[in-house]
Amino acid sequence: MTGTSIAGVDMTPFGEHEVSLPELFAAAAKGAISDAGVSPEEIDQLYLGNTFGGEISQQSHLGPFVASYLGIPGIPVTRVEDACASSSNAFRQAVQSIMAGRADIVLVGGVEKTSPATGLTTSQRTAAFGQAADVDFEQPTGLTFAGAFAMVANRAIHEGLFTEEQMAAVAVKNHYNGSLNPHSHFRNEIEVDDVLESPVVADPLKLYDCCPFTDGASAVVLARDEHATRLSDAPIRVLSSEQATGQTPLHDKPDMAVLDTVAQAGQRAFAAADIAPTDVDVAEVHDCFTPAELLILEALGLMAKGTAGTATVEGQTQLDGTIPVNPSGGLKAKGHPVGATGTAQIVEVANQLWNRCDNRQVDDPMIGITQNLGGDFGSSVVTVFEAP
């Protein structure tokens, strides 16, 4: 237990945005501040997840710019970079700052621009993403993230863990969920054949197995329990927030298809929250590529090894399934503005636990989790939440 709770959340629509990073983040932050009913002057610290501010948006040192843009210069601000897990790790730091007695109310979120609206070519943006892989051993081979996840998927398929058709079922489910989410980048429904017949990106990954380049921001107002109770009638308790790193680079892992980093983060988070995987009612997980969702569900212990593909085809992970996964549409459909993804997962789980997700609402969830992945399996953060 962390002694912290969520008092308010918000996110921008995910897609393409022309505005600056501070302006984009402020849109989400102001929404979360308003949702929590907190005065900006009450915010003690700000944590910001951002991954490619320098590489893509020519803006590093983003923390002070964001604080000034929000009209609260002066407060301590920390930018955290943990590749695609940046804002969930920022959330972990926010939790720690309250546990440390250094803050009562913290604003935490993430922001990123990676879409064509950045003005950079696809090649330039792919190269920026690629810098999260090893500069000595991975980048020189031309390895992109699609390539890394394709290798892992091929190994898993070779071991009989799932099939390409089952991967496609993940995309179909998440596009359907995204079609119900007004903040989702993609809102079109697709069929299994659409996925299987889409252009090959890195075999066995087809275009519809891959998440898009997205712009967006997300924000959460986190408070010490007693302050959260003052701000919100029904704050959402943060039961745990845990990170693990893993052996890098990818080729040094003993088994590429075993997501030990995810498993370790999950075990730590479940133990700290004093829950079992079977207690989880709703999960947002890091489906940057469809096979990742399957492997992550198994690494977390939400599914037995080798069963997630079948379970997905059977509908167990859909909105009315036994364990709804990525009701937001996930990275696959909602989009993946890298530094904003971690807290966007938290925004969705909070809204689900508050029962305010309209026609994508899952049935009265009590325990929700988020799982966010950094790099090619180099780090992972798992966070556990409890409904009011």
Next chain:
Amino acid sequence: MTGTSIAGVDMTPFGEHEVSLPELFAAAAKGAISDAGVSPEEIDQLYLGNTFGGEISQQSHLGPFVASYLGIPGIPVTRVEDACASSSNAFRQAVQSIMAGRADIVLVGGVEKTSPATGLTTSQRTAAFGQAADVDFEQPTGLTFAGAFAMVANRAIHEGLFTEEQMAAVAVKNHYNGSLNPHSHFRNEIEVDDVLESPVVADPLKLYDCCPFTDGASAVVLARDEHATRLSDAPIRVLSSEQATGQTPLHDKPDMAVLDTVAQAGQRAFAAADIAPTDVDVAEVHDCFTPAELLILEALGLMAKGTAGTATVEGQTQLDGTIPVNPSGGLKAKGHPVGATGTAQIVEVANQLWNRCDNRQVDDPMIGITQNLGGDFGSSVVTVFEAP
């Protein structure tokens, strides 16, 4: 009081290095681990300050790579980016993680490569640094950091706060100190005339008013007090670690020559440590350009406004002065590997408080502070230490 203490420190020589960022950081980290007499397996979390890993070294997501290189994959690792204050802010997070009860022993440090050994041109490296200034309002004007600090210096000179000769005295003092420090990038002594006659970089800053492009790493083993006592006969207590941000961009500040960000961080740190500026026996401050040292000493209240220039010329800040400042040689002579600078300041103050600085040792200091600046005055971290 933070309940944390330093058990061991180390840094690489500052200068030019050909090795990778993980290898460079590991050299400092292994030294600090050895200095603390801790087993790597006892480290609960790792915090890493790094600013331009992506922009200059084509390596983001540095945390997991560093942990794997050190042979301790698995542990939580967080990269913090706060421009030139990255590793002092990482240190602040390390303190918080222990205060939160989430760690007993933490490895914290920083690493950066910005020298010609990176293979990038001076122009490319200057542009990377420039990304810490505002992308909409500062970068398009061609403003570099030398330009920003020159504007501030000109305003201060206009107000009669100090003269160019007094600025030069800072460089002379810090080069002398650096000549006594085997880890210093520059070890040559200089005279006031050398500074005044060196090429103008951005009026009134001459070449010898400016710190160099440097590679290097620094690391600290921080521990909960009771663990520090087990590890070290004489741990150094961390009395406080505080950050402030400031209004950005620079032109929005009410008075450019008033370093309110530094003043606020200092006031918070002195209050939390329950000390007065007059209690400080030794200080490492952010002399990226010589006028910064003068303005910072006044903003921290170590000198009255408008007196730091005269005090420097009179020798009050030299090794045997009333308040020795930058005994390491400072950023000016020791060098400024951006993300490594904050914890390098801490390494020097720790070594001073341990009385192990050989011929640059100041006389039996009891209270030491570090002040680290991020961007063009956008953030600052001040940390206060007490000798065993």
